[in-house]
Amino acid sequence: MKGSVIIILFFAAGLTAGIKGFSPEILQEIDATVYALYLLMFLVGISVGADKNIWPMLKNMNLKIVLVPLSVIAGTLAGTGICSLFLPEIETADALAIGSGFGYYSLSSIIISQVRNETLGVMALLSNISREIFTLAAAPVLVRYFGKLAPIASGGATSMDTTLPIISRYSGREYAILAIFSGVILTILVPFIITFIYKVL
Amino acid sequence: MIEIIIIMCTGILTGIFLRGRSSILFAAEKLTGISIYLLLFLLGLSVGTNDTIINNFPVIGFNALVLTFSAVAGSVILSWILYILLFRKTGGA
Numbered sequence: 001m002k003g004s005v006i007i008i009l010f011f012a013a014g015l016t017a018g019i020k021g022f023s024p025e026i027l028q029e030i031d032a033t034v035y036a037l038y039l040l041m042f043l044v045g046i047s048v049g050a051d052k053n054i055w056p057m058l059k060n061m062n063l064k065i066v067l068v069p070l071s072v073i074a075g076t077l078a079g080t081g082i083c084s085l086f087l088p089e090i091e092t093a094d095a096l097a098i099g100s101g102f103g104y105y106s107l108s109s110i111i112i113s114q115v116r117n118e119t120l121g122v123m124a125l126l127s128n129i130s131r132e133i134f135t136l137a138a139a140p141v142l143v144r145y146f147g148k149l150a151p152i153a154s155g156g157a158t159s160m161d162t163t164l165p166i167i168s169r170y171s172g173r174e175y176a177i178l179a180i181f182s183g184v185i186l187t188i189l190v191p192f193i194i195t196f197i198y199k200v201l
Numbered sequence: 202m203i204e205i206i207i208i209m210c211t212g213i214l215t216g217i218f219l220r221g222r223s224s225i226l227f228a229a230e231k232l233t234g235i236s237i238y239l240l241l242f243l244l245g246l247s248v249g250t251n252d253t254i255i256n257n258f259p260v261i262g263f264n265a266l267v268l269t270f271s272a273v274a275g276s277v278i279l280s281w282i283l284y285i286l287l288f289r290k291t292g293g294a
Contacts, residue, residue: 007241014242018249033247036240041205043233045212050220050229064287071279079275080268090264098265099272110240111205118247119254119261125244126265127272134273146277147284153276195206 004132004162007106011125037114041191044107048188057181068178069185072153073193076102093201094120100193101128102156102186103135103163111194132158139166148172152179157190159183 048054080099084092094116101108105128113121135142135155142150148171155163160183168176219225248254254261 007237010238011241011245014245014247015249016245018246018251019255020249022246033240033243036236036243038204038208040233040236040240041209042212042215043229043236045209045214046216046219046226046229047233049213049216049218050226051216052220067283067287068280071283072276075276075279076272077275078279079271079273082275083268083271087264087267089260090268095268098268102272106237106241109244110237113244113247118244118251119257121244122248122254123261123265123268125241126262127269130266130269131273134269142277146281147289149280149284149288150277153280154273156272156276191205191209195203199203 004129008129033110033114037110040107040110044191054184057184061181065178065181066185068149068152069182069189071149072102072156072182072186073100073189075153076100076156093197094123096201097194097197098124098127100190100197101131102190103128103131103158104156104187104190105129105132107190108194111191115194115198131156132162135159135163136166139163139170143170148175149178152182155179155183157183157186160187 076099077096080095081092084090084095087095094112097112097116098108098120101112101124105125108128109121109125112124131154135151135158138154139151142154151163151167151171152159152175155167159167159179164176164179164183167179171179216226219229
């Protein structure tokens with residue numbers, strides 16, 4: 001949660017600087033964002049590859065467990081896809097891509113602002129932060145009405161870290177492992193799914 | 202944008218190779234944090250200098266929330282069906 005606050009503060013600092021008219025041209029000329037994004041993707045890859053806990057987890061998976069992140073992906077795509085039909089100014093591919101952040105707002109907003117434009121990047125940022133905040137706030141209600149998998153589904157990629165404590169508390173500790181598994185899978189898949197959506201649609 | 206995937210896969214292979222080299226991995230983690238901060242600062246900066254976004258902020262925010270709601274609703278409903286079919290009786294993993 002502390003990390004989230006710092007990230008928002010950096011975004012807010014940039015926003016304020018931009019509104020105040022601070023805009024160094026050198027950053028636009030060398031297109032710093034692209035290289036910073038490449039560096040970030042490389043580093044995210046390293047942390048995935050080096051994580052000793054991820055591979056045993058992948059080896060022990062069975063169909064029942066895999067269905068959890070799959071249902072989150074399918075449900076998110078179905079929900080945002082249907083929703084885009086009612087939002088005339090949002091294209092379906094953009095709605096699907098924003099949904100496919102699964103709450104991983106730092107990465108999804110950066111990729112989408114790079115691949116598409118800043119307006120959609122900001123939308124991805126706001127939408128995916130809201131997903132995390134909503135999950136933190138609504139976990140008890142979700143469990144009561146939609147079962148113990150509901151906060152894991154709602155949390156998406158965040159169910160492995162920021163929303164894990166609340167999931168563990170309301171769904172029970174035996175669901176914490178499932179939450180970590182689902183969150184790890186979704187976190188790894190975010191860049192792949194967003195890229196795939198824009199490639200295909 | 203396919204570059205993004207290639208670079209990430211290269212990173213994963215590098216990560217597997219670097220396993221156990223905790224000082225390098227620690228540095229990589231620090232650098233990850235810094236590059237996320239830098240990128241979001243830059244995103245904020247380009248948003249702040251973009252009048253279209255600033256003027257349309259309420260509309261962007263509204264669309265973002267509607268998308269959040271539909272994403273959560275879709276995934277919660279599907280996971281609910283999955284829970285009833287496979288998990289309710291036998292419990293978690």
